[in-house]
Amino acid sequence: MLLEIRDLKKSYAEPGGGKVPILDIAEFHVDEGEQVVLRGESGGGKTTLLHLISGLVQPDSGSIRLEGVELTGFSEAKRDRIRASKMGYVFQTFNLLPAFTALENVRLAMTFARRAVDGSRAKDLLARVGLSDRMHYLPSQLSVGQQQRVSVARALVNRPKLLLADEPTANVDPANQSRIIELIQSSCLEERVALLLVTHSDEVSKRFARVEQLGQLNRAAQRPLTQDAV
Numbered sequence: 001m002l003l004e005i006r007d008l009k010k011s012y013a014e015p016g017g018g019k020v021p022i023l024d025i026a027e028f029h030v031d032e033g034e035q036v037v038l039r040g041e042s043g044g045g046k047t048t049l050l051h052l053i054s055g056l057v058q059p060d061s062g063s064i065r066l067e068g069v070e071l072t073g074f075s076e077a078k079r080d081r082i083r084a085s086k087m088g089y090v091f092q093t094f095n096l097l098p099a100f101t102a103l104e105n106v107r108l109a110m111t112f113a114r115r116a117v118d119g120s121r122a123k124d125l126l127a128r129v130g131l132s133d134r135m136h137y138l139p140s141q142l143s144v145g146q147q148q149r150v151s152v153a154r155a156l157v158n159r160p161k162l163l164l165a166d167e168p169t170a171n172v173d174p175a176n177q178s179r180i181i182e183l184i185q186s187s188c189l190e191e192r193v194a195l196l197l198v199t200h201s202d203e204v205s206k207r208f209a210r211v212e213q214l215g216q217l218n219r220a221a222q223r224p225l226t227q228d229a230v
């Protein structure tokens with residue numbers, strides 16, 4: 001098993017004081033190379049779960065194991081290192097560094113993971129996502145779909161074990177949506193990377209054999225609506 005989550009709890013402080021439980025997940029796992037879609041209502045905690053898995057956020061309690069290694073007790077620096085080397089992250093808003101070209105953005109991910117920069121790996125991935133002729137463009141000179149393809153290349157460059165993708169096609173048009181999802185899925189298959197992808201789209205979900213509803217995994221979701229209901 002690649003990713004194993006047990007009794008994971010996360011709450012956030014409410015602006016007025018007090019705590020709101022966001023996640024309470026008894027068990028969730030992803031196998032090596034498996035492709036999983038995560039769905040659920042807005043505000044249900046999907047992004048929070050990806051943040052917890054990637055170590056951007058710490059849980060209140062519970063266990064997150066990657067390749068059998070418990071991640072939750074590690075320092076922020078160690079979590080950053082593990083994220084950089086073992087995980088790829090594709091954000092809804094791409095998060096490319098604006099002052100750097102497509103190729104530099106992909107190469108920088110190698111630097112962050114303390115890898116020797118392998119220029120041909122970065123170029124190969126940009127070619128795979130169809131951007132051979134745009135490698136030296138800045139993000140601002142790329143279309144939205146092209147920027148997302150750069151971020152897919154960046155997420156894969158360190159040969160991660162797990163790719164986390166948070167609504168990666170929410171900002172692209174339908175034609176580009178299926179192209180990008182196809183690209184993510186085929187790249188993960190070829191590179192033997194497991195994929196956990198958040199989407200609100202039925203079209204996207206149809207392409208996956210395993211679709212998980214966060215509301216069903218999450219015991220904290222049973223709470224009555226408070227502010228949201230007003």
Ligand SMILES: Nc1ncnc2c1ncn2[C@@H]1O[C@H](COP(=O)(O)OP(=O)(O)OP(=O)(O)O)[C@@H](O)[C@H]1O
Pocket residue numbers: 012013022040041042043044045046047048049
């Ligand atoms: N830093 C934070 N401080 C306080 N509350 C937070 C924080 N981050 C998230 N939350 C709350 O946690 C809940 C879950 O948010 P999250 O972003 O995980 O939802 P989501 O399922 O990704 O929703 P969407 O589909 O809209 O992206 C929300 O109610 C949100 O207000």
Ligand SMILES: [Mg+2]
Pocket residue numbers: 046047048166
């Ligand atoms: Mg979200």
